[in-house]
Amino acid sequence: MDDTYDIDAQANYEGLKFCPRCAxxxxxxxxxxxxxxxxxxxxxxFYMAPAAVTCVLAEQDGKLLFVLRRYEPGKGKWCLPAGFLEAGEQPDASAAREVKEETGLDVEITGIYDTWATDEDPRTPVVSIAFTARVTGGELAAGDDAAAAVFFDMGDLPEPIAFADHRRIVRTYIEKSRRG
Ligand SMILES: [Zn+2]
Incomplete structure (x- = not known):
C-alpha cells in the first residue's frame, strides 16, 4: 500500500480562490x-491539514461491528463505526459517541489500535484513529448516517468495505487476532 497521497487531488483544495481572512x-x-x-x-x-476521523473496532463473541453507509462517500458500502472529530472533543469520547449515534450501543474504549492517513474522502484528506472497544450496553439499532448496524463473523466479512484505511485496519486487526 502507498505510504503517501496527493492532496492536489482534493477538490476542496483546488476550488479555493479567496483568502478567508481578507477576501x-x-x-x-x-x-x-x-x-x-x-x-x-x-x-x-491556508494549511491543507488532514481532518481527524475516529473509527472503532468493537468485537463481541468473535464478531466485529460494522455499519452500512447511508450517504456518500461510500454510500451502500460497509465500514467501521466512524466519524469526524469535532473541535473541543477528545478522540476517545468522539469514537464512543459515533458508535452510540450509528449503532445504539454503549462502548468502553479499551485502547488505540492504529492510525492511518488517506485521501479517499473527497471532502478532505483524513487521518484515522482506530480504537478498540468493548460493548457495555445499549440496544443494537442503526441511526444517524448508518442504514444498518450488524456484527459480522471475522471469517465472513461484509462486502464491499468502504475506505482504504478501514480495509487496512480491519484486515490487520483480524490477522492479529488469528495469530492470538
Ligand atoms: Zn488575506
Missing part, C-alpha cells in the same frame, strides 16, 4: 518544501 486572491506557492495556497494580500497561509 483577496490566494495563489499557490512553494512554502517550506510544500505547495500551499497563500494570500496575495495578507500572506495568510
Amino acid at each position: 483577496a486572491e490566494l495563489e499557490e506557492r512553494e512554502s517550506r518544501s510544500h505547495r500551499r495556497l497563500i494570500c496575495t494580500n495578507c500572506s495568510y497561509i
